[in-house]
Amino acid sequence: MTITITAFENSPDGGRGLARDMRVRWALEEVGQPYDVRLLSFAALKEPAHKALHPFGQIPTYEDGELVLFESGAILIHLAERHGGLLPKEGNARARAIAWMFAALNTVEPAIFDRSLVTILERDQPWFEHRLRALDELIRKRLGDLSARLGDADWLDGAFSAADILMVTVLRRLHGTGLMEAYPNLVAYVARAEARPAYQRAFAAQRAVFDAAR
């Protein structure tokens, strides 16, 4: 059975690997699982054929035989159920890694994602500076807490896990903002993840889509 995921035909991130298919590509590379990609235009995302797979008309989706999934976090948990190397086997360690998965997506990502949107959509609005300052303050609070907990560890909780895939892809969205540089251990954490061969294969694969679209 071939696994098929969906991704943007023309990613708005300019080939920087910031779209959420990157998480699924990376996880699939970590477990050595080949996959096909179906590329979608922005118009196709909102069509019934895609909404039958993804109720909110987004990417990525994951198809494997009869199983259809959406939400990158859920796809990573499913892959971890089927393959070793993405979540600890021991119950308590596994539960803690899943806590970090939700923390990445529900506690750390929202302000960082909003900041990306605001710098694109609200740059000319009179309140732009104020909104940016408020978001940066919240982002610094989250980064400070994350940095304090990570300390000099390599990964969030013991061995590398799907939680690191999610957290690193969230933090990478800060590249170029100058916000992460106050936390050298977070900069090193992201670099350590980006050096993994599975990350590099996934990055090259999404980059190839961008290059082909130009």
Added chain:
Amino acid sequence: MTITITAFENSPDGGRGLARDMRVRWALEEVGQPYDVRLLSFAALKEPAHKALHPFGQIPTYEDGELVLFESGAILIHLAERHGGLLPKEGNARARAIAWMFAALNTVEPAIFDRSLVTILERDQPWFEHRLRALDELIRKRLGDLSARLGDADWLDGAFSAADILMVTVLRRLHGTGLMEAYPNLVAYVARAEARPAYQRAFAAQRAVFDAAR
């Protein structure tokens, strides 16, 4: 071993059960698991003792012997591993329910949560009306997609699951905004969930904290 969770000593929601401990209380009631609650002041949330349990200084946390968890979504998955009734046993159905858990927290909640904050914190700002309109537009898009997918089903994907606990607690934050009323099946979905005895026990328990604090 006694399970202990944390909650606000003085919830900012006025006893309406909108804080995230409600999700964990509800899930514990669904599986019939007794629990203790440690109430925390806003100051205590930021102290080292609590941050050792929750890196971002929030509620709820979950302690059971040596295991310490944070993030309501992760706590619900852990409870589902230990007890029946919160997630399907069959692999594909379980993976789909987990997709809905992430959808509730990462796709539906952010705009709804932002709207709550904006109406409290930004009401006097010059951009208030603009921000509210933009958030309401995004919320309506999400509700429209959710309503279309739910159709006339009772729950998100087959039997009641932890995904319904998360989605309903997210949607309840819209009470009083008038946004949900355009989608009668979502109004009925929330009412159906609120009628569950486990929900009512959890609601009464968090309400008792509010009443005692007054």
